[in-house]
Amino acid sequence: MKTILKSFSVLVLALGASPLLAQQTEFKLPPQATEFYEPVVRKVTPGKENSMAPSDAIILFDGTSLSNFVSSRTGQNPEWTVQNGAMTVAPGKGDIQTKMGFGDMQLHIEWTAPIVIKGEGQGRGNSGIFLMSHYEVQVLDSYESKTYVNGQAASIYKQHPPLVNAMKAPGEWNTYDIYFTAPRFNADGMLVSPARVTVVHNGILVQNNVEIKGPTEYIGIPNYKAHPNELPIKLQDHGDLVSFRNIWVRKL
Numbered sequence: 598m599k600t601i602l603k604s605f606s607v608l609v610l611a612l613g614a615s616p617l618l619a620q621q622t623e624f625k626l627p628p629q630a631t632e633f634y635e636p637v638v639r640k641v642t643p644g645k646e647n648s649m650a651p652s653d654a655i656i657l658f659d660g661t662s663l664s665n666f667v668s669s670r671t672g673q674n675p676e677w678t679v680q681n682g683a684m685t686v687a688p689g690k691g692d693i694q695t696k697m698g699f700g701d702m703q704l705h706i707e708w709t710a711p712i713v714i715k716g717e718g719q720g721r722g723n724s725g726i727f728l729m730s731h732y733e734v735q736v737l738d739s740y741e742s743k744t745y746v747n748g749q750a751a752s753i754y755k756q757h758p759p760l761v762n763a764m765k766a767p768g769e770w771n772t773y774d775i776y777f778t779a780p781r782f783n784a785d786g787m788l789v790s791p792a793r794v795t796v797v798h799n800g801i802l803v804q805n806n807v808e809i810k811g812p813t814e815y816i817g818i819p820n821y822k823a824h825p826n827e828l829p830i831k832l833q834d835h836g837d838l839v840s841f842r843n844i845w846v847r848k849l
Contacts, residue, residue: 658842665695688836711837751804
């Protein structure tokens with residue numbers, strides 16, 4: 598019996614000492630163990646200024662023609678005007694959209710509200726940028742104009758108001774840098790992951806990786822419906838003389 602108790606005591610002491618021994622023994626990795634060299638990161642040449650397109654960007658509008666767009670209504674050449682390096686909405690002629698489709702993307706676009714101020718709220722310098730033709734980043738003269746906050750400039754329309762109002766005065770150029778992750782659907786058309794978007798307005802973060810609840814709806818609750826992985830970017834004709842310039846996109 599004494600032999601058994603003695604053996605048991607030795608075992609308990611050994612087990613009790615194990616954590617202490619483990620703490621005292623440090624397993625050191627060389628720095629190289631957590632370094633890797635492949636795949637080599639692809640080189641992209643930045644634009645001369647941050648607003649200028651990098652070397653891998655797709656130029657959608659360079660200020661000279663609407664050759665990369667079609668009318669959303671007719672599928673033919675758009676009737677918006679091009680002058681002084683900018684395109685301007687032709688009220689009543691309808692939305693325009695890119696010929697190419699896009700999913701995950703980095704989009705740079707500059708816009709200005711009309712100098713002549715007319716109307717108030719949603720009736721003042723209104724347009725919109727529809728990512729994948731479904732998800733709207735609002736364009737609106739919200740400089741000194743009251744409207745519902747989830748409908749002002751840089752809102753995800755009727756879903757997320759911007760974190761701050763970063764608008765410039767009418768006639769001055771605003772910049773949006775938009776980082777968009779497209780929604781994913783399974784083979785049965787069920788939503789796997791919703792769209793997400795980050796928006797930087799005039800260099801200020803105004804949408805921080807927010808979840809898009811579904812396609813933009815003016816009335817009612819948004820609900821996802823399965824759609825292709827890439828769809829056109831649409832610019833809205835809301836009846837106001839909003840202008841756009843320097844539009845480029847990078848597929849991600």
